[in-house]
Amino acid sequence: MSPIERIPFTCTLDCGSRCELVAVVEDGRLVRIDTPPREDSPERPRLIPCVRGRAHRALVNARERVGTPLKRIGPRGSGRFAPIPWEEALDEIAGRLQELATRQAHRALLHITGAGAISGRGFSGASASHRFFSFWGPVTVTVGNMSNHCAGVAAQWMLGGQVPSSDRATLLDARLILLWGNNPAETHMAPNTAHFIAGARDRGARVILIDPRYTDSAILADEWVPIRPGTDAALAAAMAYVMETEGLVDRAFLETHTLGYAPYRDYLLGARDGQPKTPQWAEAITGVSAETTTRLAREYATVKPACLLPGWGPQRTLYGEQAARAFITLACMSGNVGLRGGGVASVGMRGGPSLAGLPRGPWGPARSLSAVSWAAEVLAGRVRPPLEMAYIVASNVINRTPNTLANIAALERIGYVVVHDPYLTPTALYADLVLPIRTDLERTDLVTSWGHDQHLFYSAQAISPPDEAQTDYWIFSRLAERLGFGRAYTQGRDEATWVDALLAQTAFDREALKREGLLRWEGEPRVELADFRADPQAHPLDTPSGRIELANPQATLYGLPIVAEYVPIAPPAGGRYPLQLITPHSEVRSNSCLAANPWLQEVEPQEIWINRLDAEARGISPRDWVEVTSPTGTVRVRAKVTERIMPGVVCLPEGAWFRPGADGVDEGGCANVLTSLQTTPTGGVATHTAWVEVKRSAR
Ligand code: SF4
Structure with a gap:
């Protein structure tokens, strides 16, 4: 009987975390998913995986798994495909690409990548495909942030850009945590967020969940405050009104670290519209009782440090910019910015370890379409010259983009569609060719933290892929060869030699990384904007004033108020959709x-x-x-x-x-x-x- 092997690999599902897992393999067969036996400490726990990562075994053998290249033989969406050999599939795609290139029609190809399918970070998914098209020619791409666009806009306008967030371990020092539209028990944005919130509560912190739903994160909370979707800026305004009128605003912080409070104060007091933004005013909008809003405001203003930890749901509403701006404004008014256990409620990315990715070739995109509304452009006939081919990598685009039926209709307008995916997804059903891709467990890759930590993972291939599944890099290498730039694309390397080449440019301990599967950089937990709080002159922000700017003239260019006012959202006329x-x-x-x-x-x-x-x-x-x-x-x-x-x-x-x-x-x-x-x-x-x-x- 062959020995049981324990092979570390990385969960790269696009959840907001990256976790380390262990594949337990016997006779080449995956028999169990385990976790590494690491030492725990309250501030530096293991990267605790969730149910999704632990269920990898069923994912590898899923019924929808694709094992060979598939060519469509029925109408789009019918699911009727026939297997074809790799050589035939690659020749067909290369022929299509060559035909476009001969006509200098590169921009007629739409390249879509992104969240929605399993994707590595080093050589898989977008990394491999963007490199390929940067050698092939100037294509059309989709751009835009499907996750936290409005939070990013607010951070840009108010903080001068994304500021590195506090480490989640600093939550242990919070005395009050507002989980505002945030559901860490289920969505796991940043490893161990729920663990640290539970730890804070053990140390006496109060946790309040503000959410239309009593999510599983309520188990972490002392109180649930239901709120109507899209009204977060109104609740924030009413809390701010209480703070302002009861003398609970941290004026010293506002005066030394911010600019532009006066117009927000005018808004709160109704100086322009005659409507003070009282808790009673907000109750009719938010559904949160005036009494609860008043209590929330007093608690948030007086308990320090208090962490306003928003999720990304509130900013995914029609005026999501206003919710994101309101959160930052509240954090400033309460003076919780730059405090360990506090927080400015920014986008919250910390940035991973410095590691070069695959270098790009000479071509950038010729044009870009919105990742959110590209289908509208296509269907309205506004994409000129029109798209003739779509190349979709690591993206179940019709599922993950608003208005699925419009996405399908737009895809059907495009003459030829290629999809790389491990599974026959709804998007793959509309492809002319589906190319089978390996999963996390079936390839070697380098993976960096998703954004909140500074970890580097080495994800080793643990098992063989089913049938003929390949990596994105393998496919693009062979297409590049057929199109005459194989050497430029691969530089003579396969994935394993790329791993070594990229690591050779760093001071990382390569052997330790490969042995352990993970290198962690965690010293004293980082506190967001601590330097700025301590000395705003010495550590100014990248805003025109160097301070946090609560009034943003650039917002008016988009029809938004200059400060974080609540903008009402009207339901569709006619009452059919209540x-x-x-x-x-x-x-x-x-x-x-x-x-x-x-x-x-x-x-x-x-x-x-x-x-x-x-x-x-x-x-x-x-x-x-x-x-x-x-x-x-x-x-x-x-x-x-x-x-x-x-x-x-x-x-x-x-x-x-x-x-x-x-x-x-x-x-x-x-x-x-x-x-x-x-x-x-x-x-x-x-x-x-x-x-x-x-x-x-x-x-
Ligand atoms: S939290 Fe995310 S990265 Fe970790 S196991 Fe779950 S899905 Fe995978």
Whole structure:
């Protein structure tokens, strides 16, 4: 009997964390997923993986796995494909690319990458494909941040850019934590966030969850404050009003570290519109009682350090810029900026270790389309010259982008579509060629932290891929050879030799990295903006004044107020869609990754959350089939009747795969069937602004 091997690998699901896992392999077979036996300490725990990472075994063998190149033989979306040899598939793609290149029509190719499929960091996914097209020619790309665009805009305007966030370990020093639209128990943005919040609570901190849903993160909290989606800036304004009128504002901090409070103060007091932003004013908007808002404001203003830890949901609404700006404004008013255990509520990226990626070739993109609303451009005929080919790598784009049906229609307008993916995703079903890709466990890669830590992972190949699955790098190397720039693309290297070449440029201990699978840099936990707080003259921000700017004239260019005012969102006219829909991330998927993992879908079946009062008004009982309809489409799912969501709001977690039934209605529970292509004023995704009606369905 051959020995059991324990091989470290990295979970690269696009969740906001990176965790270390161990593949337990016997006779080449994956028999278990384990975690490394590391020492724990309260401030430096292991990178504790979640249920998604631990379920890798079912993902590797998923029913939807693709093992050989597939060529479409039926209508797009029909799922009718025939296997073809690699050589034939690569020759066909190279021929298409050569034909475009001969006509100097590179820009007629749309290259899409991004979240939504499994992607490594060194040689997989976007890294390999962007390098390829940078040698091939100037193509069309999609650009934009589907995750935290508005938080990034707020940070740019107010802080001069993203500032490195506090280490999550500093949460242990907080005495109050506002989890505002943040769900770390399920979404795991940054490893061990929930662990540190629980630790803070053990040390006496109070934790308050502000969210339309009583999420699993409520287990970390002392109190749940339900709030209507898209009204966060109103709650923040009312809290700020209480702080201002009760003399609870940290004026010393505002005077020495910020600029532009006066117009926000005028807004709070109603100097311009005659409406003071009282808790009573906010109650009608937010659904949060005036008493609760007043208490929240007093607590946040007087308990120090207090950490306002927002998630990205509030800024994924139609005026998400305002929520993100309001959070920073509140943090300044309470004087919690630069304090260990406090926080300025910024985007919160720390930046990973310095490691060069694959170098790029001479060509940049010829033009770019919005990653959120590219389909609208295509369907309106505004992309000139029109697109003739789409090359989609590591992206289940029709699932992950608002308005799935529009994305399908746009893809159908494009003559030839290639998809790289380990799975036959809904997007792959609309491809002409699907190329099978290896998963985390089946390739060697270098992986850096997602953004909150400074770790470097070496993810070793643990098992053989099924059938003929290959890496993105392998595919592009062979295409480059066919197109005459193979040597330039590979520099004569395969993945393993690239790993060594990239590491040779660093001082990292290569052998230790390969042996352990992980190098961690964690000294004294970093405190965001501590230097700036201590001496703003010596450590100015990258804003015009060097201070935190609470008034932003550039906002007016986008039709937004100069300060973090609440901007109302009107429901569609006619009253046909009375319920607000939110589409948060799920604990069992990472975007649309893992929808193919049967173990996880059993953990949390896809259902629409609806409050008991809303359900009773519609004659809906628990587990009934219902149709959820918005102006963009209809989804048929089961109802989860629950008190864990506030009345007037329903929730369908994003990421479940689009699976139309015989009548064309989606039965997979794909949330983006219901969301629109409308963007925020600065171009951010607004998927948490959607309006629907729910009715019982016969199925
Ligand atoms: S999905 Fe995210 S939190 Fe879960 S194991 Fe993977 S990297 Fe870690």
